[in-house]
Amino acid sequence: MTQIVTRQGFARETWPEAGVIVTFESLWNGQDLPIERPIGVRLAPDSNAADLEPWFDTMAMVIVPFGKSADGRGFSLARQLRQLGYAGIIRAEGHVLVDQFRAALRVGIDQVAISDEQAARNPEDQWLAVPHFDGYQSRLFAAE
């Protein structure tokens, strides 16, 4: 099981049970989309955000994988999705450290899904204690 974390702390799963999550592979290989809605997609660590562009409006959620703690590709993937105009939910899934939470939200990630085991090690108060002060970038690019 996983624990969803948002800026407000630990949250219940909001993705409806009837919803479907497809893999990026299946989209890319031209499989028919299921009829059920909503649809989300789980990217692979080496997915290319631009490849997903044709499906931006269909996908209610994009799941960006976070591997080992040193692997920061997820930050670029999420930011690219936003830069390309994706407006749905972005969920980071996997090994997101408490110390990475602020950066994750700043690149456009809405929620993080961590393992129950990590949730036990990093209880809710640690996530709530993360300060969300403004960064230099939001000042420099005033219009961003």
Add this chain to the structure above:
Amino acid sequence: MYSYTNFDAAFVRDRVKEFRSQVERRLDGSLTEDEFKPLRLMNGLYLQLHAYMLRVAVPYGTLNSRQMRQLAHIADTWDKGYGHFTTRQNIQFNWPKLKDVPDILDALADVGMHAIQTSGNCIRNVTADHFAGAAADEIEDPRPTAELIRQWSTDHPEFAYLPRKFKVGVTGSPNDRAVTKAHDIGLRMVRGEAGEPGYEVIVGGGLGRTPMIGKVVRDFLPKRDLLAYLEAILQVYNLSGRRDNKYKARIKILVHETGIDELRARIEETFRRNRRLLPDVDPAIVARIEAAFAAPAWADRPVPDAPRLDAGLASFIDTNVVAHKRPDHAIVSVSLKPTGGTPGDATSAQMRVLADLAERYSHDELRISHEQNVILPHVHRADLPAVYAALREAGLATANIGLVGDIIACPGMDYCALATARSIPIAQQISEMFADLDAQRDIGPLKIKISGCINACGHHHVGHIGILGLDRAGVENYQLTLGGDGTETATIGTRTGHGFAYDEIVPAVGRLIGAYLDARETPEETFLETYRRLGMDPFKAALYGQEEQADAA
């Protein structure tokens, strides 16, 4: 000079506060060393051989007198009365106690300094030409660019967990004093067709295990596109740099394995896409930064014509003083390489002298060079005798800039946990061998650079003579390279052959220099020129000649 805005100040204080609570949790045991390690590294705190080491950023090498005095105060209060200036324009304190580090960081914040991003796989402290704003050959002062990059790269949410550390260097002159071709990104200011300033963008340079000279990815980048272009490079690198092997994770390997043309195509495509989406940098911020680096109000005083100089001052001016963009001013380099000393070390008393001199004679400006020296960038020529006298009294007037005694050496086995050999004692012995400054001047321009392990913090690959200390089955062994060059004609040095033991390396360097003196055509021909003309042979013969004879016998 740039001074902190309220935003900068609040940002740095927030980070200190955060770290103070982390140190408290470490000291009371609620954080393990494993958990604490990434947090302390984000604040420049390393665990070395004997103690913690705090690495403080001197952004693009620029300091004012107040900041220099604060460094002296830190050295006296929380360290052993000295600091070590590094090849990355940082200062390192070698003996801080963990419990004191938050106080040190607060003291730094008091003068607009910090230790953020001096370690870890992030965009590191940006470096720049140490003659910036003063050099006669400058197209434009590179520091507004460097400051903009500092702000942009600080705490960047997308690029805090890169495959590997990432270094950016900037120069505003055609003569590259910032070794830009040995940086992950090097920026060289150039002029476009209409004479407008922009950048030549170089990627994939770096020393270390696999030394590489950077390649040009863009001939001319207009200034306004700078951050968007940097974002494109970083984004491509973050997504496609190797993460399976830390020795192959630098962008130079990506350039090498992908090829510069293919990588350029990817970067340009990302740039085109992102530029549409990334708003321009707030012009008010750019204007404020540029105003902060406006030239000081120069003193219009006469230069005493052809004064009779005493011999010491004359040779000091000869070696340590170079032309300023204003003919009535000069750039004074203060050598932190006294004979037998530790390259780059300065005592708190010396720091205070330098601060006083900067305040009085150099428009309150100091620079730290990657060659581990301190620069007084704006000295009126009429003040040179007074500056020299004060430096001499403080033991800071060694007239050896650019000469054989001006050695770059990393901390090596004396401090560094990664070292495979000592480097400081080698530098000390070489400088003692050439203690006679007249002999040094006769040898002429010569850059010796020493690293205590393959990580090459001492830039040995780009030394005219490079020395790399290795560990051969528990015994120190020193490898020599010749012909390296860190300037605009950047070249990686070539290995001479087998290495030398600790007690053989200094005599071996002596033989190299002897061979040069024998072979040079005129006293003006430098070591590097002689090497380029004759190649390795005469130097090899000087190094290994006796062995060959022994083999033949």
